[in-house]
Amino acid sequence: MIYKSLSSATTQDSIVRLFFVVCSLLACSLVTLYSISDNPLSINSSFYRQFVFIIFSLIVFLLVKNIPLKFIHDNSTIIFFGTIFLCIIPFFLPRVEYTYRWIDLGFFYIQPSEYLKCATVIVVAKYLSNHQLEVKDNSIIIIPSLLTLFSAGIVLNQPDLGTAVIICAPLLPMLFWSGVSSFTIFLMIAPIITIIAASNIVAFSIWAFIMFCIFLSFQANIVTKFILYFSNIFAGLLTPFLWNNLADYQKQRILTFLNPDLDPMGSAYHIIQSITAIGSGGFFGKGWGQGSQTQLKFLPVQESDFILSVIAEEFGFFGILCVMTLCFLLIKTLLDIAFRSSDYFSGLVIIGLSSILLSHIFINSAMTIGLMPVKGLPIPFISAGGSFLLSCFIMIGLVVNFSKN
Numbered sequence: 001m002i003y004k005s006l007s008s009a010t011t012q013d014s015i016v017r018l019f020f021v022v023c024s025l026l027a028c029s030l031v032t033l034y035s036i037s038d039n040p041l042s043i044n045s046s047f048y049r050q051f052v053f054i055i056f057s058l059i060v061f062l063l064v065k066n067i068p069l070k071f072i073h074d075n076s077t078i079i080f081f082g083t084i085f086l087c088i089i090p091f092f093l094p095r096v097e098y099t100y101r102w103i104d105l106g107f108f109y110i111q112p113s114e115y116l117k118c119a120t121v122i123v124v125a126k127y128l129s130n131h132q133l134e135v136k137d138n139s140i141i142i143i144p145s146l147l148t149l150f151s152a153g154i155v156l157n158q159p160d161l162g163t164a165v166i167i168c169a170p171l172l173p174m175l176f177w178s179g180v181s182s183f184t185i186f187l188m189i190a191p192i193i194t195i196i197a198a199s200n201i202v203a204f205s206i207w208a209f210i211m212f213c214i215f216l217s218f219q220a221n222i223v224t225k226f227i228l229y230f231s232n233i234f235a236g237l238l239t240p241f242l243w244n245n246l247a248d249y250q251k252q253r254i255l256t257f258l259n260p261d262l263d264p265m266g267s268a269y270h271i272i273q274s275i276t277a278i279g280s281g282g283f284f285g286k287g288w289g290q291g292s293q294t295q296l297k298f299l300p301v302q303e304s305d306f307i308l309s310v311i312a313e314e315f316g317f318f319g320i321l322c323v324m325t326l327c328f329l330l331i332k333t334l335l336d337i338a339f340r341s342s343d344y345f346s347g348l349v350i351i352g353l354s355s356i357l358l359s360h361i362f363i364n365s366a367m368t369i370g371l372m373p374v375k376g377l378p379i380p381f382i383s384a385g386g387s388f389l390l391s392c393f394i395m396i397g398l399v400v401n402f403s404k405n
Contacts, residue, residue: 011403018333022396024326025381026054032310033384035289036302046384053386064397072398073126073345080123080147086112087154109386113155113163118394120151121170121352127382128178129345141175141184157200162217162363169359170352170379177338177351183218187228191235193321198236208233270306271370273299278312278369279322285316303384305376308368323382327361330380337403346402353395 034040035048040047068208090100090111102109105391124144131140148171152164172185190211197207215229277293280286291313293299302310334354341347357380364379366372378385380392 005263011337014333014336014340015400015403016108017329018337018396021203021326021330022381025330027322028323028326029307029313029382029384030054031288032307032314032382033303034293035314036294036310049386050384050389053379053389056386057077057390060390061393061397064394065401067401069346070404072122072401073129076119076122076126081121083112083116083119084151084154087116087158090158099160101163108386113158113160113167114387114391115394116151116155117167117170117356118353118391118398120148120167121174121349121356122398124171125345125348125352126172128174128348132178132344135187140178141180141188144175145188160376162377165363166356166359166376166377170355173355174352176350177348186214190232194232194236195239195242198239204236208236270300270370270374270399271367273370274306274309277306277309281313281316281319283317285312285314285319288314290314301376304378305364305374305383306368307383308365308379312368324365327380331358331361333390334399337399341402349402350399353399357392357395 029050030047033045033050037045037047039045041047043210086103090096090103093103096102096104096109101111101113103112124147127143127147128140148168152167155167172188175188176182176185193207194204194211197203211229211232215225217229218225273293277291277299280293281291287290287404289295291310293300293313294310298311299313301307308320308323311323315322331354334350334357338347338350338354341350360377360380363372363375363377364383367374367377378388381389383389
């Protein structure tokens with residue numbers, strides 16, 4: 001009884017810390033967006049729109065956090081396929097920015113794939129929680145993998161490679177959390193590493209040797225080892241086929257990521273301007289509203305994808321350090337709540353949602369400094385964007401909701 005009381009109090013402290021971190025990130029967002037907006041109080045400014053989105057998202061948050069857990073669990077399949085249906089609708093509508101990602105509501109564009117991330121986590125969590133006694137059977141990974149790949153496949157055809165990657169990100173942490181063996185996890189990620197390594201003959205050779213050593217130590221008959229090893233080698237041979245099936249702009253992003261000087265005024269322009277803005281900020285920055293790259297609009301998409309570059313230029317390394325500390329506290333707090341969850345389903349959902357937010361933070365940060373190709377993935381609670389901000393508040397609403405159980 002005493003332990004339960006202490007656990008409840010600790011969870012309550014985590015919720016308070018979660019609210020503090022989210023509010024701090026939102027404050028960073030509004031301060032930065034006000035700085036880069038020509039007329040912040042204009043209805044079309046990124047600052048004004050973000051403020052309105054925050055108010056609307058708070059209302060949705062209050063609704064989500066009070067939905068009964070049993071209702072979400074029992075209707076997870078309906079939620080999942082309902083969101084899939086929303087993602088298919090844009091294919092029958094006029095394209096927006098040359099893609100099928102958006103639904104035009106007249107006053108607002110909605111991106112259903114943002115909510116598919118949450119829906120996929122929920123339906124996978126339900127399956128794993130309902131089959132937790134079968135976790136030692138490797139076949140338990142089949143249905144969650146198929147559900148995740150089904151979601152990612154639809155989004156990939158919109159096309160939206162970045163969001164498709166984010167949808168896949170929670171799968172491995174959720175499987176690991178549910179008790180799937182480390183070696184099974186390795187078998188799932190090995191083909192991905194093989195495909196990436198196959199772009200360079202030296203990297204591919206080194207990875208092939210590492211795989212050989214790992215499979216050699218695996219307790220199985222020689223036929224099984226042979227099939228697993230050469231299946232991965234075959235996956236590497238598929239790399240040219242996968243490359244040829246990428247869209248031209250996706251190929252260009254990868255090439256300019258590897259060599260920004262290849263197209264400094266085209267595809268590499270974003271990365272070059274971002275690095276220039278970050279470098280010019282120094283340790284304490286140029287001051288609020290004083291960034292030359294941002295104020296003179298040299299830095300593109302500065303209100304969303306490259307908002308960290310704005311913070312770096314105006315507030316320097318110190319500002320980025322503060323933001324990264326808040327992001328670290330956000331993920332740590334979510335994991336603390338997940339570890340204290342008394343309900344298996346709730347813990348899995350929170351782990352999945354934490355993985356989504358962590359993936360956004362990692363990819364956006366790496367993209368900003370040129371360590372990853374430009375993917376158009378915003379950073380949680382800071383980047384401007386209605387659909388993404390709303391999805392973040394839905395995630396936090398689910399976490400607060402499930403923490404009560």
